[in-house]
Structures are given as C-alpha cells and as structure tokens.
Amino acid sequence: MSQAEAARRTSPLWTLGLFRSELLTTFRRWRTLALLGVLAAVPVLVGVAVEIETGDGPAAGGGGGAGPAFISQITNNGLFLVFTALAATLPFFLPMAVGVVAGDALAGEANAGTLRYLLVAPAGRTRLLLTKFATVIAFCLAATLVVAVSALAVGALLFPLGDLTTISGTRISFAEGLARALLIALVVAASLIGVAALGLFVSTLTDSGIAAMATTVGLLITVQILGQIPQLDALHPYFFSHYWLSFADLMREPVYWEDLTRNLGLQALYAAVFGSAAWARFTGKDITA
Amino acid sequence: MGEASATERDGADTVRGAEAGDGAVIATRALTKRYRGGQPAVDGLDLTVPAGSVFGFLGPNGSGKTTTIRMLMGLIEPTSGTAHVLGRPVPRSARAVLPHVGALIEGPALYGFLSGRDNLLRYDAADPTADPRTRRARVAAALDRVGLTAAAGKKAKAYSLGMKQRLGLAAALLQPRRLLVLDEPTNGLDPQGMREIRGLVRELASDGTTVFLSSHLLDEIEQVCTHAAVMARGRLIVQGPVADLAAGARGRLVVTTPDTGDAARVLKEQGVADVVVTEDRVTGEVPGRDLAEVNAALVAAGVRVRGFGAERASLEDAFVALTGEGFDVAG
Structure with missing residues (x-):
C-alpha cells in the first residue's frame, strides 16, 4: 500500500493549480471586470470634479467629508488624489465589490452546479474553501490597487507632483510619499479582509449566488448605518468598519500606530471567526445543488 | 499522453x-x-x-x-x-x-x-x-x-x-x-x-x-x-x-394464426398452460416439451400458422413483474 502510494508521484505544488485556475476564472468574469471598472472610474470623477471646482481659484480647505485634510491638497500635489480616492471608496464601493465577489464565491458555484464537479474532481472541501478565501483576498488587493493606480494616473495628469506635507505638517519627499501611498493601499486592502470572511461565510449558507451577494452587501450597509448611531457606542469597536479610516494615520509624522494595529487585529479576528464558521459549515454540508 | x-x-x-x-x-x-x-x-x-x-x-x-x-x-x-x-x-x-x-x-x-x-x-x-x-x-x-x-x-x-x-x-x-x-x-x-x-x-x-x-x-x-x-x-x-433479471420474467409462446380457436384447443392438448387469445394471436406459457412437436401438432390439426415462436421476456416485463406497476411512475 505505502509502496503504491509512493508510486503515485504527485507533487504537492500541483495543489496550487486550483488557486491559479480560481484567479483566472474570477478575473475573467465580466462582473469582476465591471466592478474593477467602476472602482477605476471613481478617482477620475473625483479628480475631474476637483479640477473643475478649483479652476477659478485655489481650494479653501475642509472639502469633502471623507478624506480629512486630503482633498484640499490635491491641487497642490496629485499624489493626494490617491489618499482621497481610497478614503472615498473605502466606506462603500470597495467593500461592496468585495462582498459581491466573496458572496458569490461558493454560492455561485453551487447555483451553477459546478460546485459538485469541483468536489468530485476532487478539489477537497477545505482546499477549495482556502482557495476561495485566498482568491477573495487577492481581489481585495487588486481592487484597492486599481483605485490607487487610477488615482495616481489621474493625479499625475491633472495636477503637479512633488514633495508633500504630512498631516503633522512635516515635509517628505515624493518618493517617500509614493512608498506611503503603497503602504496605505496595502492597509486598505487588509481592512477588507473582515468583509471578505463574512461574505465567504454567507456564501456557504445558501445555494443562490444572488442571495449571498445581496445578504453580504446588506450586512455591510447595516453595519455602516449602525456605526452612525451614537447610542450603540459600546458596540462600535467590534464593527469591521470601525477603524477603516485609520489608514490616514500613516500620513502622520511619526506614524500613529494604535488604531492601525487595532484595525488589523480586528480584521484578523473576523477572518478567524467567520473563516472557522465557513469551514464548519462547508465541510459538514450536504451538496445537493 | x-x-x-x-x-x-x-x-x-x-x-x-x-x-x-x-x-x-x-x-x-x-x-x-x-x-x-x-x-x-x-x-x-x-x-x-x-x-x-x-x-x-x-x-x-x-x-x-x-x-x-x-x-x-x-x-x-x-x-x-x-x-x-x-x-x-x-x-x-x-x-x-x-x-x-x-x-x-x-x-x-x-x-x-x-x-x-x-x-x-x-x-x-x-x-x-x-x-x-x-x-x-x-x-x-x-x-x-x-x-x-x-x-x-x-x-x-x-x-x-x-x-x-x-x-x-x-x-x-x-x-x-x-x-x-x-x-x-x-x-x-x-x-x-x-x-x-x-x-x-x-x-x-x-x-x-x-x-x-x-x-x-x-x-x-x-x-x-x-x-x-x-x-x-x-x-x-x-x-x-441482466440476463438473470430478464429470465426472471418467463417468456411466452406466441402463435399467429387466423384459426385462433383451433390453435388454442391444440395448444391446450399439447400441455401449454395459460392460453390467451387476442385477435390473431394465441399466447401461452412455454411448455416443457420440444417446440417443434407443438408446431407439428398445430399443422397436423389443419391450423394455418403465420408465425410461431417463443418471445423473450424484456427487462420491462421483469420490471413490471417485480414492482407490479408500470415503469414511468412519477416520483
């Protein structure tokens, strides 16, 4: 038996073929491309709006509510469009896109019937779930980078680039600003992990992709609304969106880490809790679709 | 490959x-x-x-x-x-x-x-x-x-x-x-x-x-x-x-003839049980003896035989025999 087992000559690396296939399948879906297209359009809109608004004269601080102190600086430095665009898309557009992709991950396969063929291939339930989770996280990163790169391109096109001033008032070089922008994009992508895990769990509960997507996006909106109600103050620190805008702290000098680490810890907690729940549900489930 | x-x-x-x-x-x-x-x-x-x-x-x-x-x-x-x-x-x-x-x-x-x-x-x-x-x-x-x-x-x-x-x-x-x-x-x-x-x-x-x-x-x-x-x-x-299942439902002897009454009588004499007459066909259980002798007896009695033979039971017959119902039952 063990001798024959050795003769199987499979490679542990082959297991990654599913991840590659999953990435290709996800990013070739028309819906995924449409979501990324919408995300790429947001910085264009913001950039053009700022350009038109300030065509008459220099901006007088305190602009859009979402990006604290960022939007007013765009006309001085296009790099600030990256921060503004991320601040504008993080509350809704980015998590909504992630919710759609995560919610559809397993429920969509069940809906199409392809899930049963993946499982008899046999993909293995844990392996398939991990692959789906990894792919959704890859999508979080891709979506965030699409916003950031689009914003950088628009910013460079419409506004001057150069050294910039941090929130704390110190000057940093353009290169360092660019490095911080990349770091911020990574933190924003990591901020979406909680929604990703939640969406994946919802996805194991139903055989309808649409229902899973709608539920995930609905939960997102609910949490955002509850986050505005002061009477629920005690609960707010447990909402996945509570520390989202802490990424702005990366633009302080020195960087203010407390909320950033709290945010990452909270996202890890969501990933652990809902990842485990998704695993328990998916590995014990009868696949009848 | x-x-x-x-x-x-x-x-x-x-x-x-x-x-x-x-x-x-x-x-x-x-x-x-x-x-x-x-x-x-x-x-x-x-x-x-x-x-x-x-x-x-x-x-x-x-x-x-x-x-x-x-x-x-x-x-x-x-x-x-x-x-x-x-x-x-x-x-x-x-x-x-x-x-x-x-x-x-x-x-x-x-x-x-x-x-x-x-x-x-x-x-x-x-x-x-x-x-x-x-x-x-x-x-x-x-x-x-x-x-x-x-x-x-x-x-x-x-x-x-x-x-x-x-x-x-x-x-x-x-x-x-x-x-x-x-x-x-x-x-x-x-x-x-x-x-x-x-x-x-x-x-x-x-x-x-x-x-x-x-x-x-x-x-x-x-x-x-x-x-x-x-x-x-x-x-x-x-x-x-499959062969055993089909054999479970016995085949039947089928005689096609215009002289159904005579044929049925002769078949009974020859020891064929469960003789049934339908239009120009007479069917019965396959007897234990040589079918050639049964056929010869029919011809000797002046029965005009158009067709003579044992019909093999199909799986469908087997199914009906087993379940006592037609096959296309709605779930």
Whole structure:
C-alpha cells in the first residue's frame, strides 16, 4: 500500500493549480471586470470634479467629508488624489465589490452546479474553501490597487507632483510619499479582509449566488448605518468598519500606530471567526445543488 | 499522453490493492439517507457492483438513484449505513478514491463564460493528482474522444444541450478512470448522440473500466449493461446480471394464426398452460416439451400458422413483474 502510494508521484505544488485556475476564472468574469471598472472610474470623477471646482481659484480647505485634510491638497500635489480616492471608496464601493465577489464565491458555484464537479474532481472541501478565501483576498488587493493606480494616473495628469506635507505638517519627499501611498493601499486592502470572511461565510449558507451577494452587501450597509448611531457606542469597536479610516494615520509624522494595529487585529479576528464558521459549515454540508 | 497514462496507472494500483478482498467496485451496506424531517430518500441499500461490469442503475424519477450516487461521490453524508468505492470507505476516503472515478451527476454543469477547453482545464486543475504538465494534452484527448475538438474554443454558453452533455463526459474522461459514474448520460441527446454515447460506454467498458450507469430508460440498460439493479421509492428491489433479471420474467409462446380457436384447443392438448387469445394471436406459457412437436401438432390439426415462436421476456416485463406497476411512475 505505502509502496503504491509512493508510486503515485504527485507533487504537492500541483495543489496550487486550483488557486491559479480560481484567479483566472474570477478575473475573467465580466462582473469582476465591471466592478474593477467602476472602482477605476471613481478617482477620475473625483479628480475631474476637483479640477473643475478649483479652476477659478485655489481650494479653501475642509472639502469633502471623507478624506480629512486630503482633498484640499490635491491641487497642490496629485499624489493626494490617491489618499482621497481610497478614503472615498473605502466606506462603500470597495467593500461592496468585495462582498459581491466573496458572496458569490461558493454560492455561485453551487447555483451553477459546478460546485459538485469541483468536489468530485476532487478539489477537497477545505482546499477549495482556502482557495476561495485566498482568491477573495487577492481581489481585495487588486481592487484597492486599481483605485490607487487610477488615482495616481489621474493625479499625475491633472495636477503637479512633488514633495508633500504630512498631516503633522512635516515635509517628505515624493518618493517617500509614493512608498506611503503603497503602504496605505496595502492597509486598505487588509481592512477588507473582515468583509471578505463574512461574505465567504454567507456564501456557504445558501445555494443562490444572488442571495449571498445581496445578504453580504446588506450586512455591510447595516453595519455602516449602525456605526452612525451614537447610542450603540459600546458596540462600535467590534464593527469591521470601525477603524477603516485609520489608514490616514500613516500620513502622520511619526506614524500613529494604535488604531492601525487595532484595525488589523480586528480584521484578523473576523477572518478567524467567520473563516472557522465557513469551514464548519462547508465541510459538514450536504451538496445537493 | 504516454507519460501521463504511465503515472496514472501507477496511481490506480494504490486503490486496487485495498480492494482485492471482494472484487466489488461499489459496495454499500444498509445505506440510508433521510433528509431533514422527511421520508427516507434511500432506505437500507445493499448494492454490489462487480469490477468490470457495466452496471445499470434503474428506477423511476425520485426513486433515490441520484441521492445514492451523491453519497457514493462523497457529496452527501449518509444518515446511516456504509458505502465503499474502490474498496475504500466514502465519504471518509473520498479524496483518495475520487481521482480514479469519473462522474457525470445530474447533467453537466459548466462555466458559461469560459470556452469548452477552459472548462476542462479548470476541472482538471481541481484534481490535486492531475499533472499540470500533461493537462493540455489530456484535455485535448478528452475533447477529441467526445467529438468536441472543433467546438473547443467556443464559449460553453453557446453549446447545445447535447454538446454540454459531451463536455461533461469529457470532464469524466480527463484521466484514465477505474470507475465511471454516469447519471442519465443520454439525457437531452438526439438518437444519433445516444448511439454514440452507448458506443463510447461499450468502448470504455472493454478497456476494463467499470461503468455505473443510471437511467430511467429500460432499453438503454438492456442494450449496454451486463448487470442491473432496480430501485423504487428508495429501496433496492433487485440486482444481478441482466440476463438473470430478464429470465426472471418467463417468456411466452406466441402463435399467429387466423384459426385462433383451433390453435388454442391444440395448444391446450399439447400441455401449454395459460392460453390467451387476442385477435390473431394465441399466447401461452412455454411448455416443457420440444417446440417443434407443438408446431407439428398445430399443422397436423389443419391450423394455418403465420408465425410461431417463443418471445423473450424484456427487462420491462421483469420490471413490471417485480414492482407490479408500470415503469414511468412519477416520483
């Protein structure tokens, strides 16, 4: 038996073929491309709006509510469009896109019937779930980078680039600003992990992709609304969106880490809790679709 | 391709060793599935599928065939009882067993926005024992085998039902398999397509692959299967070689003649029991004596015989005899 087992000559690396296939399948879906297209359009809109608004004269601080102190600086430095665009898309557009992709991950396969063929291939339930989770996280990163790169391109096109001033008032070089922008994009992508895990769990509960997507996006909106109600103050620190805008702290000098680490810890907690729940549900489930 | 088959044949030995015990490719004991709060969908199933057989799994819609197949493929957890596939327990050892099993379950399911070829590449990538170096060659061979090479680059959503069915079959043939589980494989195919699929099944069986074929079409089972099992309302009614099953329902002697009255009288004299006259046909149980003598007696009595012979019982007769009901019972 063990001798024959050795003769199987499979490679542990082959297991990654599913991840590659999953990435290709996800990013070739028309819906995924449409979501990324919408995300790429947001910085264009913001950039053009700022350009038109300030065509008459220099901006007088305190602009859009979402990006604290960022939007007013765009006309001085296009790099600030990256921060503004991320601040504008993080509350809704980015998590909504992630919710759609995560919610559809397993429920969509069940809906199409392809899930049963993946499982008899046999993909293995844990392996398939991990692959789906990894792919959704890859999508979080891709979506965030699409916003950031689009914003950088628009910013460079419409506004001057150069050294910039941090929130704390110190000057940093353009290169360092660019490095911080990349770091911020990574933190924003990591901020979406909680929604990703939640969406994946919802996805194991139903055989309808649409229902899973709608539920995930609905939960997102609910949490955002509850986050505005002061009477629920005690609960707010447990909402996945509570520390989202802490990424702005990366633009302080020195960087203010407390909320950033709290945010990452909270996202890890969501990933652990809902990842485990998704695993328990998916590995014990009868696949009848 | 040659390299691939060598690898996979070695892999096949892994499971063959464990199974040497009883030679059954599928063996279930008291296998039962009860969905939440309902009647059992499958009730105390003891199924034995011999290695090398083409096994027909018969039953009307809703009789528990698909639930059984899903349990065998590890998709559904049995409520009680055990199931062994290729000598190993499922669903526990499903990941070791399933690479040797090709399956078509309740019709094909495809990614409509991917081409036929990309669909197969994806399903092959899902199998951790499939060598990525031979993937493209194996996909091309599977497409060729089901006659889809020309349509391989077309998006699957543009496929006809028959083409989807073929692509589903191709997915089951991506690797050399020891067991093929085909759930209603000719559904949605035109007569020509059905003939091709049956030809393919025979070809695969002659290579030594065990084929487990579910169908609600009796003549399909009769044409291709060596063994069969019949299910109704979640229970197994009978299983065994097709020839034995059909023999269970006795054939009848049929005489076609304009002189039905005389013929019936002579047949009774000759010891034929249960003589029935319908229009120009007289039928009765096949007697123990030589049929040539019965025929000679008819002719000697001046009966004008147009046709004379024993009609073989069909599987359908067997089914009616076993269940006491017609076959097309709604689930």
